[in-house]
Amino acid sequence: MSGWEAEVSGREAVVSGREVVVVGVSGSLASLAALRAGAVQARRGGRVLVAVLAWEPPEGEGLYLRHPDPAWARHWYAEARGRLDRAFDEVFGGAPRGVVVERRVVRGRAGRVLCELAAHPDALLVIGARPRRHAARTHRYVHAHAACAVLTAPAPARPRGMRRTLRRMTAEDFALANQ
Known part of the structure; x- marks a missing residue:
């Protein structure tokens, strides 16, 4: 079974009788x-390793349920x-070596989805430390539940001033750096 065949098949903490490490992935650093x-x-x-990207419709579940559109979903x-694929490409250049990986894309609030997948006491849940404002709710939920x-x-x-420097760079600057 490929990683995408069992994406939303269930939210159990043990996959094929093995313990899991559940990781919340959003694409942030x-x-x-x-x-x-x-x-x-x-x-x-x-x-x-169960990598999870939880998503919701941009306008929220309440509005989507009033006007559902399966094509947009x-x-x-x-x-x-x-x-989620780009995150694996950025971190590992594809897939990590020496680890069984299951990628899951689950519709729902991130905190709730992560806690459901890591519901077994022997599981380990890994999240990033610097939440953006919209991710702070996820952190609070995970730590509480x-x-x-x-x-x-x-x-x-990030080095100070790096963001400002990178914003000002042009394609020519990168071309000169590769010469």
Whole structure:
């Protein structure tokens, strides 16, 4: 079974009788650090790495349920799946070595989805340390409701002024750097 065949098949904490490391992935730098830390923990403990990207319709479930559009839901799902794939490409260049990986794209609030997937006391839940404003709710929910150990992975530090410098760079600047 490929990683995408069992995306939403269930929200159990044990996959094929093996313990899991559940990682919340959003594409942020903090979640990429969490994905890397989760892979290390899964490799070290012989566990399955379950990378989860939870998504909701942009206007929220309430409005979507009043005016459902399956075509848009498929589009948002595909976008979320692409974000999860890009996260693996950015962190590992594809798939991590020496780890059994299961990728899941689940529709629902991130905190609730992560806690449901890591409901077993032997599971490990890994999240990024620097939440953006909209992710702070997820962090509060996870820390209040997790039934297992929670590992918070710090995002890499950004040098001061780097964002401003990168915004001002042009394609020619990158071309000159590669010569």
